[in-house]
Amino acid sequence: DAGITQSPRHKVTETGTPVTLRCHQTENHRYMYWYRQDPGHGLRLIHYSYGVKDTDKGEVSDGYSVSRSKTEDFLLTLESATSSQTSVYFCAISNRDRGPHEQYFGPGTRLTVT
Amino acid sequence: SQQGEEDPQALSIQEGENATMNCSYKTSINNLQWYRQNSGRGLVHLILIRSNEREKHSGRLRVTLDTSKKSSSLLITASRAADTASYFCATDAGGADGLTFGKGTHLIIQP
Numbered sequence: 001d002a003g004i005t006q007s008p009r010h011k012v013t014e015t016g017t018p019v020t021l022r023c024h025q026t027e028n029h030r031y032m033y034w035y036r037q038d039p040g041h042g043l044r045l046i047h048y049s050y051g052v053k054d055t056d057k058g059e060v061s062d063g064y065s066v067s068r069s070k071t072e073d074f075l076l077t078l079e080s081a082t083s084s085q086t087s088v089y090f091c092a093i094s095n096r097d098r099g100p101h102e103q104y105f106g107p108g109t110r111l112t113v114t
Numbered sequence: 115s116q117q118g119e120e121d122p123q124a125l126s127i128q129e130g131e132n133a134t135m136n137c138s139y140k141t142s143i144n145n146l147q148w149y150r151q152n153s154g155r156g157l158v159h160l161i162l163i164r165s166n167e168r169e170k171h172s173g174r175l176r177v178t179l180d181t182s183k184k185s186s187s188l189l190i191t192a193s194r195a196a197d198t199a200s201y202f203c204a205t206d207a208g209g210a211d212g213l214t215f216g217k218g219t220h221l222i223i224q225p
Contacts, residue, residue: 033212042202042217043157050210058211090156094212100145100164103204103213105156 003027004106006091012112019078021109023091025071031094032074033103034058034066036087043090049074081113118146118203118216126222133190135219137203138183144208146179148188151200151218160188160201190221198223 003026013019023032034046045058047066055066063085065077078085088110092103121136137146145164149157163170163179163186170177176189190197200220204213 031210031212035215040217043215045211045214048211056211092157092212096212100162100206102147102159102162103157104159107156108154 004091004093004104006089006106006109008109009107010110012114013081014114015082016080019081019111021076021078021089021091021111023074023076023106025074025093027093027095027104028071029093029095029104030071031096032068033092033094034064034074034076035090035092036060036085037090037108038087046076046089078111081111083113085111086113087111118205118214120201120203120216120219122219123217124220124222126224127193128224129193129195131193133193133197133221133223135188135201135203135221137186137188137216139186139203139205139216140184141205141207143181143205145206146177146186147204147206147213148175148177148186149202149204149215151202153199157202193221193223195223195225197221 005024007022033048035043044060049055049068067075091106094103118137118139147162148160151157161172174191179186200218202218204215
């Protein structure tokens with residue numbers, strides 16, 4: 001497995017609380033991504049990063065923010081969690097600077113908002 | 115919105131049979147990729163086919179790409195119980211936002 005970890009792996013939180021998910025990589029890849037996976041929707045891109053402090057929005061970015069202060073860490077924050085953000089969140093990395101390249105995925109974080 | 119759409123949504127076959135999954139997409143691509151996801155796990159890359167390629171093989175996997183029809187197929191030959199998983203196609207249009215995934219085909223291999 002590529003060196004990607006996500007923390008926490010499971011979290012239950014209440015509506016209205018802030019939540020931060022962490023993705024950590026040891027591959028020194030420039031590109032990092034946050035997806036959410038929901039039944040019937042596949043994977044949808046939330047935010048992505050193409051370098052330290054360089055981030056941009058994906059398809060479903062409302063209610064989420066990200067930060068990348070170091071190459072190895074990409075944080076996803078739910079500013080005020082809602083039940084619609086109950087999902088499984090995946091981080092991925094890519095070395096696409098070297099041409100067409102696959103993404104490597106972390107193990108996922110299962111988030112439940114009650 | 116989803117770029118790739120897999121067909122069928124679910125497929126159940128007997129061990130040893132071949133499994134074919136299809137993917138259709140809407141816009142121009144640089145390459146198309148297939149991923150597998152076992153239950154409760156992250157996605158794992160299987161194979162990448164570039165837009166100027168028509169067919170690619172990797173072990174028991176065969177992928178075809180028809181850019182004129184904006185479609186791809188994944189064939190798994192001589193299926194095994196361990197092939198039970200969800201399979202996703204993903205298109206790469208070359209932007210920094212990376213891949214756009216379909217909703218997946220859930221494959222069940224009956225022993």
